[in-house]
Amino acid sequence: MLYPLKFRPVYKEIIWGGKNISKYFDRKTPYEKTAESWELCCRPDGMSVVDNGPLAGSSLSDIIEQYGEKLLGTECVKKYGSRFPLLIKYIDANDRLSVQVHPDDAYARKTGEENGKNELWYIVDAKPGAKLIYGLKKDITKDEFISAVKNGTVADTLRVVPVKPHDSLFIPAGTVHAILDGILIAEIQQNSNTTYRIYDWGRLGKDGKPRELHIDKALDVINFGGAAAEPQQDSGETQREILRSEFFNIDEVKLSGKLERNAEGKTLMVIMNLSGDIVISYDGGETPLKKGDTALIPASLGKYTLNGQSRLLMSWI
Ligand SMILES: [Zn+2]
Structure with missing residues (x-):
């Protein structure tokens, strides 16, 4: 499994x-x-x-x-x-x-x-x-x-x-x-x-x-004359859309306590844990994720919960 x-x-x-x-x-x-x-x-x-x-x-x-x-x-x-x-x-x-x-x-x-x-x-x-x-x-x-x-x-x-x-x-x-x-x-x-x-x-x-x-x-x-974009800054929101594109999508999540997610079979999810230590609970067990750790959530995992205090980057297709 x-x-x-x-x-x-x-x-x-x-x-x-x-x-x-x-x-x-x-x-x-x-x-x-x-x-x-x-x-x-x-x-x-x-x-x-x-x-x-x-x-x-x-x-x-x-x-x-x-x-x-x-x-x-x-x-x-x-x-x-x-x-x-x-x-x-x-x-x-x-x-x-x-x-x-x-x-x-x-x-x-x-x-x-x-x-x-x-x-x-x-x-x-x-x-x-x-x-x-x-x-x-x-x-x-x-x-x-x-x-x-x-x-x-x-x-x-x-x-x-x-x-x-x-x-x-x-x-x-x-x-x-x-x-x-x-x-x-x-x-x-x-x-x-x-x-x-x-x-x-x-x-x-x-x-x-x-x-x-x-x-x-x-x-x-090189794209000469292309419109210059500005860096996107922290908006202060708990969950922030960083990118939607045909290549990949990214959100930043400020985790404080529990967050429930559901992997419904359509896409993998990559979680980069940028600050505190957290735990991923799922049907069948728990996976601790330390500061700096990256986890790949299988598309078929089903419901899972992120628990802890941290800033996460979540990327998917
Ligand atoms: Zn490069």
Whole structure:
């Protein structure tokens, strides 16, 4: 029988990472520069393995094969077949990340890559005065951008926005973006890693060489002249709609006491627990969820109750 599944985080070491994932969530991470914790992943470059209950040790892909629709939900299977639709991470930007853009599904497939990538950032923690890059400055044209790339002045074309904890930013495919230093982010995205790097701040990789750039593809997919969105802020509501999209949906829930939910078979639900410790009760047992833990609620779980004091991100298809 299925139950709320927790998984072993898959940690990634990258030059811009740090120690904030271990500090903030009180975890032991394996690297000096832990950049990402993949909380839920079903990919060749990162596979979630169950950490609780009778299915402990099984990979997410094994469980999808075994349970299919019961885990993913009818709507999810109709849209994506047996492919797991999401990639969910924490990102510790101890240093600034490269400036990048992702293609949409159509462009990615045309160029023989996997899916495109739409992503959402939720600011878990940020140093005072933290900023990030969210699109290009107003009215920057493709020609101006190409000259900036040639002249090494890309930084002048970027739109820098201030952010604080609990802000969220949707990054549609085609939006130039970069997380800058001092920010811990929860990222919910399409299951894809198709990234075109535009600018790396003159930095060198571990091997002492600049990391590869993908300017031509980036120029194909950047949405020049797109309307600039603002980060969405905490509204103070107990339950806040963060995103509704064809790719995934997200709510933020401030849990105070008990909240009843019903998994009716249509879609999986991912719960990221961002602050206090909570318990998920369901017909058949209880699953504790510590600060930082992520749980996958099977589509067929039925009624369940969340109990505790915390701030949660709930994502579904
Ligand atoms: Zn990105």
